[in-house]
Amino acid sequence: MSESNERPQLKIEEAKDKVMGAIAETMDLYGVTPAAANLYATMYFEGQMTLDEMRTELGMSKPSMSTSVRKLQEIEMVKKTFTRGSRKHTYAAEKDFFHSFMAFYCQMWEREVKTNLGAIESAQEDFVEVMKDSSSTPDIVAKAKEYYDQLEESKTYYHWLGELAESIRSGEIYNFLPKDQKD
Amino acid sequence: MSESNERPQLKIEEAKDKVMGAIAETMDLYGVTPAAANLYATMYFEGQMTLDEMRTELGMSKPSMSTSVRKLQEIEMVKKTFTRGSRKHTYAAEKDFFHSFMAFYCQMWEREVKTNLGAIESAQEDFVEVMKDSSSTPDIVAKAKEYYDQLEESKTYYHWLGELAESIRSGEIYNFLPKDQKD
DNA sequence: AAAAACGTTAAATAAATATTTAATAAACTT
DNA sequence: AAGTTTATTAAATATTTATTTAACGTTTTT
Numbered sequence: 001m002s003e004s005n006e007r008p009q010l011k012i013e014e015a016k017d018k019v020m021g022a023i024a025e026t027m028d029l030y031g032v033t034p035a036a037a038n039l040y041a042t043m044y045f046e047g048q049m050t051l052d053e054m055r056t057e058l059g060m061s062k063p064s065m066s067t068s069v070r071k072l073q074e075i076e077m078v079k080k081t082f083t084r085g086s087r088k089h090t091y092a093a094e095k096d097f098f099h100s101f102m103a104f105y106c107q108m109w110e111r112e113v114k115t116n117l118g119a120i121e122s123a124q125e126d127f128v129e130v131m132k133d134s135s136s137t138p139d140i141v142a143k144a145k146e147y148y149d150q151l152e153e154s155k156t157y158y159h160w161l162g163e164l165a166e167s168i169r170s171g172e173i174y175n176f177l178p179k180d181q182k183d
Numbered sequence: 184m185s186e187s188n189e190r191p192q193l194k195i196e197e198a199k200d201k202v203m204g205a206i207a208e209t210m211d212l213y214g215v216t217p218a219a220a221n222l223y224a225t226m227y228f229e230g231q232m233t234l235d236e237m238r239t240e241l242g243m244s245k246p247s248m249s250t251s252v253r254k255l256q257e258i259e260m261v262k263k264t265f266t267r268g269s270r271k272h273t274y275a276a277e278k279d280f281f282h283s284f285m286a287f288y289c290q291m292w293e294r295e296v297k298t299n300l301g302a303i304e305s306a307q308e309d310f311v312e313v314m315k316d317s318s319s320t321p322d323i324v325a326k327a328k329e330y331y332d333q334l335e336e337s338k339t340y341y342h343w344l345g346e347l348a349e350s351i352r353s354g355e356i357y358n359f360l361p362k363d364q365k366d
Numbered sequence: 367a368a369a370a371a372c373g374t375t376a377a378a379t380a381a382a383t384a385t386t387t388a389a390t391a392a393a394c395t396t
Numbered sequence: 397a398a399g400t401t402t403a404t405t406a407a408a409t410a411t412t413t414a415t416t417t418a419a420c421g422t423t424t425t426t
Contacts, residue, residue: 008313008320009323012313012326014309015330016306016330021302022302023299026294026299031212035415045330051373060415066374067374070374087372097340116205116206119205120205122198123202127195137191140195157280159364160362160364161284163360164360167359179340181343216384235402244386246387249405250384250404270394271402272402
């Protein structure tokens with residue numbers, strides 16, 4: 001590197017580091033490993049990268065890059081790119097945060113809705129059986145009804161959460177909250 | 184326990200366990216410890232509880248209950264209750280999932296917006312300086328501009344995320360997505 | 367067909383986090 | 397005010413999770 005551009009070049013790297021640090025810091029709150037968080041932060045300022053480039057850039061092992069990339073692909077924060085003429089796989093960061101937001105939260109919420117609504121429906125059937133069971137004492141029936149009602153109430157929330165995910169997936173949410181709102 | 188209500192009682196417990204299992208399972212995706220997840224799941228079917236009751240119920244240590252309760256209070260999934268006549272502190276689960284959702288995600292998103300927007304603003308200033316620096320070569324300036332623009336673009340997302348949090352806090356979101364929507 | 371390059375899986379190690387035991391501090395009771 | 401009950405903090409241990417080293421399988425090149 002020539003003498004004359006050393007300082008501006010350094011300044012650029014420092015500026016990138018600030019943003020990368022913030023991204024990595026907030027990302028591991030999203031349940032990704034430090035390696036994956038750092039990797040995404042790095043890729044955010046790069047074009048496409050190969051596993052070997054990632055390893056060199058981060059000074060970590062190749063399997064670590066491999067698993068991190070896969071995890072990032074799962075939550076759609078990294079996508080595979082095609083590079084003809086190279087045997088190495090190449091990947092690029094998804095730079096549209098709206099897309100990442102959608103992929104991450106919708107996946108999470110849909111899973112939560114499915115798991116919990118499933119358990120709730122099943123439990124409610126059990127409570128109904130208890131209420132109909134002639135061997136249940138009055139206070140047992142009362143308890144069963146109380147729990148049944150509590151679960152019925154909570155279903156409102158899961159339905160809403162499912163709707164929220166759907167409106168984010170479809171983009172309908174942006175009718176309510178536009179992307180470019182100046183405020 | 185008398186003979187006659189043994190089976191219905193057992194059925195109630197099993198039904199509760201199903202729901203508790205699902206809640207605990209989805210909760211540790213929310214960054215809380217297994218102890219905290221199980222504790223919340225337990226409290227969800229109980230009225231107020233003391234630390235000693237929690238410990239007995241879960242078979243864990245008191246400090247573990249203490250830290251778990253505190254963590255759950257932070258994300259507003261548990262609230263302290265007053266019980267006159269008792270020296271022991273009592274706590275109750277927040278059963279309104281809409282409230283928990285708001286407390287958890289708004290806190291998370293607001294922090295993300297603050298951290299990342301802060302870093303972005305600061306980095307953008309650096310990139311401007313590089314562009315104005317007479318010792319910067321044309322390709323350095325071009326790079327700086329490219330990064331500046333990329334960050335400028337991303338700010339749209341963070342503003343949107345902040346708006347989303349705000350509309351959830353204010354309840355405005357329910358004008359768009361009503362709670363009781365039948366579907 | 368053999369050798370080399372690449373990515374992934376498996377086992378082992380290292381690091382981080384959760385939990386417990388023990389000690390301390392604070393609040394209440396007598 | 398001394399003793400007791402309760403909650404919290406600190407240090408130690410246990411457990412889990414992340415990462416690495418080593419081995420394997422697959423594809424490509426010569």
